[in-house]
Amino acid sequence: LAKTTQPISMDSYEGQEVNITCSHNNIATNDYITWYQQFPSQGPRFIIQGYKTKVTNEVASLFIPADRKSSTLSLPRVSLSDTAVYYCLVGDMNSGNTPLVFGKGTRLSVIA
Amino acid sequence: DTAVSQTPKYLVTQMGNDKSIKCEQNLGHDTMYWYKQDSKKFLKIMFSYNNKELIINETVPNRFSPKSPDKAHLNLHINSLELGDSAVYFCASSQEMDITEAFFGQGTRLTVV
Numbered sequence: 001l002a003k004t005t006q007p008i009s010m011d012s013y014e015g016q017e018v019n020i021t022c023s024h025n026n027i028a029t030n031d032y033i034t035w036y037q038q039f040p041s042q043g044p045r046f047i048i049q050g051y052k053t054k055v056t057n058e059v060a061s062l063f064i065p066a067d068r069k070s071s072t073l074s075l076p077r078v079s080l081s082d083t084a085v086y087y088c089l090v091g092d093m094n095s096g097n098t099p100l101v102f103g104k105g106t107r108l109s110v111i112a
Numbered sequence: 113d114t115a116v117s118q119t120p121k122y123l124v125t126q127m128g129n130d131k132s133i134k135c136e137q138n139l140g141h142d143t144m145y146w147y148k149q150d151s152k153k154f155l156k157i158m159f160s161y162n163n164k165e166l167i168i169n170e171t172v173p174n175r176f177s178p179k180s181p182d183k184a185h186l187n188l189h190i191n192s193l194e195l196g197d198s199a200v201y202f203c204a205s206s207q208e209m210d211i212t213e214a215f216f217g218q219g220t221r222l223t224v225v
Binding site: 038041042043045046085100101104105 | 202
């Protein structure tokens with residue numbers, strides 16, 4: 001599995017756009033990039049997944065450059081409720097035998 | 113309806129006891145997992161079951177024994193509990209065992225005293 005590296009923590013004020021970058025230099029051709037969010041005292045929750053370029057949903061956007069060695073999760077206009085740990089995962093979603101492997105994640109603190 | 117439900121939510125017990133945590137999913141998924149999140153918040157996979165069959169068994173003491181009576185249930189039984197077993201245990205499920213959208217339960221906070 002490709003190793004991922006993320007900042008340990010980030011702070012942001014409410015209303016700002018937050019970008020969390022994840023490095024995955026050893027990403028394989030078949031690997032997808034997936035982000036999860038974990039609120040305190042809850043289980044992780046799937047946010048977004050992508051393979052290349054840009055993916056957007058109602059929660060976030062995921063930007064993946066052409067070399068796919070990194071990805072950026074973008075949260076528009078964060079609120080206090082976006083305070084959580086964000087995990088970047090990389091793996092082959094079609095292998096049939098790869099479980100979710102979580103790294104240390106990025107702890108985002110949104111300040112009023 | 114809760115997609116993945118675990119019981120109990122909190123569990124406080126003494127060293128040496130045996131305890132079980134139950135998990136049920138109503139999503140019709142084929143794969144279920146148990147994860148352990150320790151005090152440093154590292155989330156590590158323990159077991160993975162696909163269609164009631166054990167697929168992954170990470171380096172977990174033999175005191176931990178998962179049991180899957182059917183596809184919708186994956187229970188975790190722990191024998192001879194130790195202080196180091198204190199953690200939050202999460203059950204999860206996904207349609208297949210790959211990096212796709214997995215659904216996690218609320219977790220069971222186990223405290224061994």
